[in-house]
Amino acid sequence: MESPLVWTITIAVLVGMFAFDFFVVVGRPHVPSFKESVSWSVFYIAISLVFGASFWWWSTPDKGAEFLAGYVTEKSLSVDNLFVFLVIMTRFAVPPKLRERVLLIGIALALVFRGIFIAAGAAALNTFHWVFFLFGAFLIYTAIVIGREGGPEEGEAEYKENAFTRLVRRAMPLTDGYRGVHMVVREHGTRMITPLLLVVVALGSTDVMFALDSIPAIFGLTKDPYIVFTANALALLGLRQLFFVVDGLLSRLIYLSYGLALVLGFIGVKMILEALHGNNLPFINGGMPLEQVPVPSTWASLGVIIGVLGIAAAASLIVSKRTGEHLHDPREDVGEPDPSGRDDRA
Template structure:
């Protein structure tokens, strides 16, 4: 087989050869280049275009999973699907913040496609470094799963209790963006699709570049919980990276497709919280099963039940389906009550 895989509750770290990584990254680069070329002319993305884009990117993910099934086997294909669905569902939460960023920077709708594409490319590069670092830590220190698991459970509780913000939040620039403004002058308004301009003899950056950086940095913050979550499904950095890449590729089109529909997913936060808690518990069980921490069971493995990848995939899809249907029923009932009261 071209891709190595070891069956188990958490797929083992893969040993993909360099050419597999190189071919995958080259393929992703081609996809980004084609998308960037297709959107070279500023234009507002229609619902039909967004729907077609989501279908294309989901189709590419399915084809990639099929390739993994043929060349890597069922464990890797299942791990990729579970990771992709998890990352895609967790990334939906990013769309709320992306909307806040677009509003704060007053990005013209014609430029939003390019802003999201480049912003997501920045996010993918940074996530790649995060994934490699995480894989190296996990390889050397298996006890880090205790930390990942506890972090995900705490995050799940926080997500569930925070609930929806009802769009009342405002985007505030982080310290990196504020620092960039102090170092490099920024124009007051957009200069078409230009990232930098020369005015009064000095080079200035435009809000177009600022919002791209803002989206990339913001996504990295969201990756602090989504990447540990996918490491709970597979230790293979190749699967973790590709699942993240395909989820981010389709996220931009999903932004335009969902639009105002995001407000109808009133139970989405709770569903995401349940998924994070489930994977957190799964990580703790895996850590106990391979325990080497001296003060836990005298440093010996603990005989605990493990959660397989197939069950994980079923739980993730089931939770998303239930929360989506429940959300639509709730918003439909609220709309009917509003009409009756008129």
Template sequence: MDVPLWVWVATIVGIVVVLAADLAIVDHPWSKKREPKELSMKEATWWSVFYIALAIAFGLGIWYFAGGEKAGEYFAGYVTEKSLSVDNLFVFYLILTSFAVPRKYQHEVLLIGIVLALAMRGVFIAVGAQAVNAWSEVFYLFGAFLIYTAVKIVRDNIKGSEEEETDYTDSFAVRMVRKVWPVTDGYHGSRLTAKIDGRRHVTPMLMVIVAVGVTDLIFAVDSIPAIFGLTQDAYLVFTANAFALLGLRVLYFLLAGLMDKLAYLSWGLAAIMVFIGVKMLLHALHENGVAVPEIGIGLSLTVILGVMTVTVVASVLKSRSDARRLKSRTGSIAPGE
């Protein structure tokens, strides 16, 4: 899709405006008296619906100006990246919990995490677009990487949740920072550094941002090959990623109480990665003259939506079953026993 420079500029400006609005909604930066608040479940739900509606409206605009095929590529990319961004959000939750970040400062960490994710994915998109245009064999690499990632996810789930075993306060990046600068025992507001006894220290807030930045880098490495398997249009790759990340702070409040209820999310993501990986390998073979069938964008969108629907429904059913089992077990214990 041939996108003029002014459309790129307008899109980026629009994304910045939405991010500024997100900041204003949650943090109220103009008010010196009002603290950032934790959104209620109802508020978070409505704002999440708004951001999803915004992404859908943009996709309909793609449909109107560029046709159904490009719109299909955008929606397939958006659903995939949204699913991966939710997984990213789960890890953010674990990081914030591990570092015991006070609730009133979590908004700032999440905002920085989203901005870093956008920046890193922007760099990976630029590099990936050049690689795809210059070397079709890169699809072999991307496809194999996605399948490997899916296998790793499944293996980690069989062994036990990898996120639960990871100590984010003692990661390699955090240890390197600790070797260079002394770290304060507690938080100093939202400041990244503080002077104690005449010596400059870094605060745990900087440690949190380092951990979030490393996580963003890892997820960018996973997500960009996935979406290039659905579309090679740099503009669609960028906008699908951007709209998937917008509203993530609001979504955090919605998912904070549901972290244990989406038990099969990782399995669903693994299935999608395998599907896209196979799609990329078939495309690479086709580009190199091998007579193999290619997977169309319509089938891709259907499979991705189907897998995520099954994943969510199965997770909800499991959560309800576990709740009934727990209630039955606790209800059978007589008082005083």
């Protein structure tokens, strides 16, 4: 268990990195070049890997492996989620110069909500051991759903306005277009919101929904709340830059969903096997633990995650290049996107 001082320093550093990213890197609205996006992506990934390696020095190698396994899983889930982000920004017709700012604000909101989810999940797991069974079963169910919906023919991402976005839309009148970086403006004596606020709310609240599978997934790899939080934070921190790097490759990752389905299924099974070791449910083995059940080690889990996702990504790029298959790109849709986010086409 990390001390309050370690938590304080970690959170302060992460807040500082987000502030630097917001005020320095994206302080001037612009369309980032591919070279700029790659450079920042490599920078943030390098920081994450160095942080993971630091566990060998100030903690234990197993903790380092847990962080790396969690980070790779969260990063991969984030890449899959980027396609939905692209759908949202296309639906709201976000100007290219504002996409960096929109992504970063949405990611910051998502991190705050995930922090709450992580605290609640850790408390539940520490208090009720049977929650491990629920998390494991949910991950297996999610894996089946993702596996069925994946693939080039069925991989079209759709966006449906959620309750948070509808609530914000009803709260105040909406301007007829963007007003630069402003989210709230006063026009003709009336305070109005701009589509920029709607898209930020849409991105942040949508990522909260993604947390329903990503948080249980990383708890299946480590029970340490500190590792869960830092892996999520660092995976999200470089997500903005990664979006502009893989933007052109997203539609070619035709098998990534299958890879993620296998990983989530594997983690779900691992979580249930670990839960059996501390079982106290009366209808399973008379309420006695099943300590003889084999459980994959952290290092084995790390190998499975990297191997499966690496194969899925490589196969996607190779097959899509040879056959021309790709996932549906919302920018290929006919018609002009509506800044309000509404789609009134028949």
